[in-house]
Amino acid sequence: MLNTLNAPQREAVKYLDGPLLVLAGAGSGKTRVITQKIVHLIENCGYAPKEIAAITFTNKAAREMQERVGDLMRDNVALKGKPNKGLTIATFHSLGLQLLRQEATLLGYKPQFSILDSSDSFKILADILATTDKQLFKKTQWQISSWKNAFINPDQAKAMADEELTVAAAKVYKIYQQTLKAYQAVDFDDLIKLPVELFETHREALEKWQRKLKYLLIDEYQDTNACQYKLVKMLTGVTGQFTAVGDDDQAIYGWRGADVENLHQLTEDFSRLKVIKLEQNYRSTVRILRAANQVISNNPKLFDKKLWSDLGTGELLQVTAAKDEDHEAESVVMKILAHKFENRTFYKDYAILYRGNHQARILEQQLRNNKIPYTISGGQSFFDKAEIKDLISYLRLIANEDDDPAFIRAATTPKKGIGSTTLERLGEYASDHKISLFSAAFEGGFQRDIGEKQLNDLLTFCQYINKLQDRAARDPAGEVLNDMMAAIQYEAFLYDSEEPRTAEGKWKNVIDFIGWLSKKSEGSTEFGNESDGKNLLELTQMVSLMSMLEGREDHEPDAVKLSTLHAAKGLEFGHVFLIGVEEGILPHQVSIDGEQIEEERRLMYVGITRAQKSLNISWCKKRRRGGENTACEPSRFIAELPTADVRHFGNPFNQDPEASKALGKERMAQIKAMLGK
DNA sequence: GGAACTTTCAATTAC
DNA sequence: TGAAAGTTCC
Numbered sequence: 093m094l095n096t097l098n099a100p101q102r103e104a105v106k107y108l109d110g111p112l113l114v115l116a117g118a119g120s121g122k123t124r125v126i127t128q129k130i131v132h133l134i135e136n137c138g139y140a141p142k143e144i145a146a147i148t149f150t151n152k153a154a155r156e157m158q159e160r161v162g163d164l165m166r167d168n169v170a171l172k173g174k175p176n177k178g179l180t181i182a183t184f185h186s187l188g189l190q191l192l193r194q195e196a197t198l199l200g201y202k203p204q205f206s207i208l209d210s211s212d213s214f215k216i217l218a219d220i221l222a223t224t225d226k227q228l229f230k231k232t233q234w235q236i237s238s239w240k241n242a243f244i245n246p247d248q249a250k251a252m253a254d255e256e257l258t259v260a261a262a263k264v265y266k267i268y269q270q271t272l273k274a275y276q277a278v279d280f281d282d283l284i285k286l287p288v289e290l291f292e293t294h295r296e297a298l299e300k301w302q303r304k305l306k307y308l309l310i311d312e313y314q315d316t317n318a319c320q321y322k323l324v325k326m327l328t329g330v331t332g333q334f335t336a337v338g339d340d341d342q343a344i345y346g347w348r349g350a351d352v353e354n355l356h357q358l359t360e361d362f363s364r365l366k367v368i369k370l371e372q373n374y375r376s377t378v379r380i381l382r383a384a385n386q387v388i389s390n391n392p393k394l395f396d397k398k399l400w401s402d403l404g405t406g407e408l409l410q411v412t413a414a415k416d417e418d419h420e421a422e423s424v425v426m427k428i429l430a431h432k433f434e435n436r437t438f439y440k441d442y443a444i445l446y447r448g449n450h451q452a453r454i455l456e457q458q459l460r461n462n463k464i465p466y467t468i469s470g471g472q473s474f475f476d477k478a479e480i481k482d483l484i485s486y487l488r489l490i491a492n493e494d495d496d497p498a499f500i501r502a503a504t505t506p507k508k509g510i511g512s513t514t515l516e517r518l519g520e521y522a523s524d525h526k527i528s529l530f531s532a533a534f535e536g537g538f539q540r541d542i543g544e545k546q547l548n549d550l551l552t553f554c555q556y557i558n559k560l561q562d563r564a565a566r567d568p569a570g571e572v573l574n575d576m577m578a579a580i581q582y583e584a585f586l587y588d589s590e591e592p593r594t595a596e597g598k599w600k601n602v603i604d605f606i607g608w609l610s611k612k613s614e615g616s617t618e619f620g621n622e623s624d625g626k627n628l629l630e631l632t633q634m635v636s637l638m639s640m641l642e643g644r645e646d647h648e649p650d651a652v653k654l655s656t657l658h659a660a661k662g663l664e665f666g667h668v669f670l671i672g673v674e675e676g677i678l679p680h681q682v683s684i685d686g687e688q689i690e691e692e693r694r695l696m697y698v699g700i701t702r703a704q705k706s707l708n709i710s711w712c713k714k715r716r717r718g719g720e721n722t723a724c725e726p727s728r729f730i731a732e733l734p735t736a737d738v739r740h741f742g743n744p745f746n747q748d749p750e751a752s753k754a755l756g757k758e759r760m761a762q763i764k765a766m767l768g769k
Numbered sequence: 770g771g772a773a774c775t776t777t778c779a780a781t782t783a784c
Numbered sequence: 785t786g787a788a789a790g791t792t793c794c
Contacts, residue, residue, distance in 0.1 A: 149784075185784055210783090226787095280784055347782065450780045450785080658782045680781055695782085717779080775791070 097121075097128065104335070104368045105129045108137060111332040111362040113313070113355070115339060117399040118384070118701035119375030119664065122337045123153075126309050127160040129335060130179070133307055135168060142178025143306040147187055147324075149315055153662055157181050157311075180305070184320050188283035189633055195290055195297050204629055206277040206488045206495040209481075213268075213279050215497060220267050235261040236268060240281035241317040241349030243288060274526065276494040284319045291326045302329045312662075313338030313358075317349035325361065332362050340394040342698055344658060346691050356394060373399045375664050375704050377406025379737040383707070384700040387732045391690045411730055412710040413742035416721070417451075417672075420712050421458040424669050427708065428652060429462065431667065439465055441666035443653040445699050447678045451671065452654045465651035469659045479586065479598040480605055486576065487632040490560050494528035502557075506585035509549035517542055518550070530554060569628045570610025577602065609635070657695045660702050668703035670696075674711045675725040689728075696729045709733075 094102050104114045104125045116122035126146060133139040148154045158181045180187065189207070196203045208216075210233070217229045217236075235258065239249050246266035253259040272278060278286060291298040308328050310316070313336040316324070328334045336358060343352040359365050373381055381401045414420035428442050444455055452468055459466045482505050488498035503510045515529075521541070522532035532538050533554050539547055556579070563572045577583065582602065586595040613631055653665065657678075672678060679692035700707060711726045 151784090183784075283784085344782080348784080448781050453780095453785085656782065677781090682781065691782095771794090773791100773793085775789105777789075778787090780785090 094128070094132070097124065098372055100368050100370050100372075101125050101128075104370070105132050107335075107366060107368070108133075108333075110364045110366060111328070111358070112335045113358055113365055113367045114335060114337040114370060115367060115395050115397055116337050116370040117339055117373060117397055118342060118698070119373040120370035120399070121374055122311070122339075122370065123157060123160065125370070126311060126335070126337060127157055127164060129309060130161050130181075131164045131168065134165075134179075139307055140178070142180075143304070144309070145180035145182070145187065145305045145307075145327075146309040146311065148181070148183055148311040150662075151183055151186075153311060154181050154183055154186075184316075184323070185280060185283045186634070188287050188323070191287045191290075191301065192278070192283065193630075193633065195287075195294075198294050198297060199286060199290055200273070201278075202276055202492070204276075204491045205633075206275065206492045206498060207283070207633055208272070208275075208277050208279045208497060210280070212277075212497040216268060216271055217264065220264050220271070231257070232261045232264050236265045237281050238349055239265060240279075240285045241319050243285060243319045243322055274494070275496050275528065276492050277497075281319075284317075284323060288319055288322045288326065291323075298326060298329075301327060306331075306333060308334040310334065310336045310338075312342075314340050314343040314352050314355055315345045315350045316354050317351060318354075319349075321351075321354045321357065332364065341388050341391070341694055342661060344661065344691060344695050344698060346688070352394060367395075369395075369397050371397055371399055373401040373701075374403075376401055376701060377403050377705060379406045379409060380700060380703050380707050383409055383733050383737055384697055386734045387693060387700065387729055388697045390732055391693055407706050408739040409733065409737055410706075410708045411726075411733070411738055411740050412708065413726065413740070414710050414712045415742075416714050417454055417712050417716070420671055420710050421454045424455065424671060424708070424710065425458045425462055425464065427669070428464070428667075431706075437666060439650045439652045440648060442669070443655060443660065443663070443665035443667070443702065444669045444671060445655055445657050445660050445702065446671050447657060447680060447695070449656055451677075455654060455671075459652065459654075465649060466654055467649065467651045468654045469656075477598070477601060479602050482582070483573075483577075483602060483605060484632070484635060486557075486560070486580075487628070487635070489530075489557055490564050491629045491632045493530040493557060493561075496522075496529050499529045503550075503553055506580055506582060508553055508580070509545070510553060511546070514542060514546045514550060530557070564628045568610060569613035569631065570606060572628065573606045573609065577606070657699050661698050664702055664704055666704050667706045668699070668708070670699045670707065670709045672711065673709050673727040673730060674715070675727055678727050678729065693729060696727075 094105060097105065098121075101121055101124065104112065105128050114122065114125060116125070130144055130146060133144055134141055146154075146157060148157060161179070161181065180190075182190065192199075192201070192205070193203050196205060214229055214233060217232055221228060221232065239245075244252070246262060246269055249262040249265055250259070253262045272282070291301075305327055308324065310324060315338075324334070324336075336355075338355055340352050340355055343350060346352070359367070376384070378401055381399055385399060412420075412423065414423055424444060428439075431437065432439065432442070446452065456466065456468070482501065485498040485501035485505070488495045489502050493499070500515060503515070518529050518532050518538065521535065521538040522529050525532065525535070525537075527535075533550050542550075560572065560576060563575075583599050586598050609628075609631055612634075613628060653663075655663070673696075676684070678696060679689050683689060683692045709730065711730065712724050714721045715724050716722075
């Protein structure tokens with residue numbers, strides 16, 4: 093098995109004498125190192141699968157790793173038939189969840205606590221702040237999140253706050269935490285922060301987990317924030333048995349608290365730290381790699397490393413100046429069609445990458461017009477859909493009836509005679525007596541205050557939830573959920589409030605979701621499936637952490653990939669189109685103003701290094717902005733590309749706009765004619 | 770006057 | 785996609 097690795101990769105897999113940092117450049121096979129190391133630990137080093145945890149940042153990465161470990165173990169004669177049951181391959185957030193679920197009582201939570209998404213916490217903040225200033229909520233939410241990521245509690249925040257806005261935010265932070273506790277709920281950041289808090293205050297819990305997890309592997313280490321680093325440090329304890337894999341040049345999450353310095357910090361905190369560099373790239377052509385290296389060389393270096401490739405020189409990079417964004421989208425789509433036609437490739441060999449989600453819209457249109465299949469990643473697609481959130485609110489309420497945000501949503505969707513007045517009274521009583529909405533409904537003090545019909549409807553709802561709770565503990569998830577959807581007449585509700593076509597689509601989502609949930613709850617006999625046979629309550633918590641439901645499909649469809657640069661990290665494509673490479677977009681204006689060009693440059697680097705065979709970069713000469721057309725400048729990163737490896741199209745310097753326009757038209761006509769044949 | 774609807778316009782990045 | 789502005793109807 094180890095023979096399929098190159099020398100440094102093999103060294104990284106075999107090294108077990110202490111803490112190890114693997115500096116893995118883009119496309120250098122870091123996932124291979126992690127997966128092979130897991131198998132090596134089990135096969136040759138006497139580790140039991142349940143003593144090993146691999147931590148990633150996205151569900152997608154976790155899933156992929158799981159599959160690859162499963163494949164490796166299946167192929168391995170010595171391990172044949174030995175299931176990797178108990179092996180933890182999870183995101184930071186789901187590991188935190190797992191931990192918290194088991195130790196919740198130590199922190200004063202019940203194990204069925206709820207997980208709030210950012211819109212729930214947004215609403216809570218709106219209540220606390222009692223203004224309508226949206227900007228203020230957003231700022232406060234961001235501030236609280238950064239405090240949590242830096243492991244700063246409300247009192248410390250208060251002590252540190254020096255300006256008016258932060259002082260106010262610190263106060264809100266405290267109330268916010270109390271509210272969450274009352275709801276028996278945690279937010280995303282708490283999933284990391286609370287375990288650290290737990291370990292600081294409960295030594296025995298820490299020791300228990302240190303004994304349980306004997307070897308840790310951490311992926312994308314450059315993306316860890318202070319809190320996550322603390323968690324890793326605590327779990328690995330004094331033995332320092334871990335492998336961290338990262339690349340400082342691909343650190344693109346500084347804005348959510350990630351700190352590249354954590355890479356450097358490792359060398360300080362673990363004096364015995366061994367560092368191995370993976371510098372051979374197995375993905376891109378020499379030209380693409382040279383461009384990537386050249387661009388990133390404009391950033392100060394944390395660790396010196398130079399990627400190289402022996403995959404051949406490859407084609408010139410293309411830089412295209414488009415007239416405007418419509419023209420850009422059209423030209424990208426035409427190029428894909430022509431290229432696919434000429435090279436007999438698949439749609440899935442192409443990716444279009446951009447800085448902001450909104451940039452996808454115009455491309456979607458263009459792709460649809462040309463009947464090209466596409467998939468979009470990035471954004472929070474499936475679980476943010478209203479119909480799914482409706483369903484989840486019921487699930488959350490079944491698991492935890494004190495979850496007030498879920499209560500409000502479930503009680504009012506679909507409408508069941510519980511109106512705003514009833515909820516207001518209920519809310520008043522609940523906050524006066526410091527109990528949840530659900531419990532308040534059963535209190536005599538509240539009941540006396542409200543009309544007979546209103547009370548009746550409210551109690552019918554609450555009792556129905558109680559009934560569901562009973563059934564959830566006994567019956568198969570799919571059955572319970574299907575009965576529930578029938579009982580609340582959700583399908584009819586959709587058709588009442590939507591166009592038939594949208595309603596149909598939404599109902600299908602609901603059916604898909606229930607089907608997926610019940611499959612998960614039954615569990616499968618598949619190798620190393622993290623979600624084997626979970627009950628409905630456990631599933632509910634797990635679901636809150638997922639961002640996408642894709643990947644349940646075994647085969648990726650043959651479709652062009654649209655993705656933000658952030659969401660594209662870790663992926664690779666034969667042919668990449670990088671669009672909107674303009675000053676103000678990449679680098680983004682906010683980053684220019686905040687003088688955070690380096691992270692934007694790394695984003696550019698990530699984009700370039702996604703490409704295997706060809707790379708097309710485009711920018712628009714003008715762009716609609718604020719109703720008016722504004723002139724745009726090509727990104728400074730374009731100037732940083734090695735001139736010998738780049739060919740320019742579209743007369744970027746506007747010397748003769750008419751001529752370039754004619755040329756563009758001619759080329760477009762050629763492509764269209766060719767496709768017509 | 771205001772609720773309910775349609776249209777327009779702008780847009781960081783995400784677990 | 786989602787919020788703000790504009791439009792219609794009671």
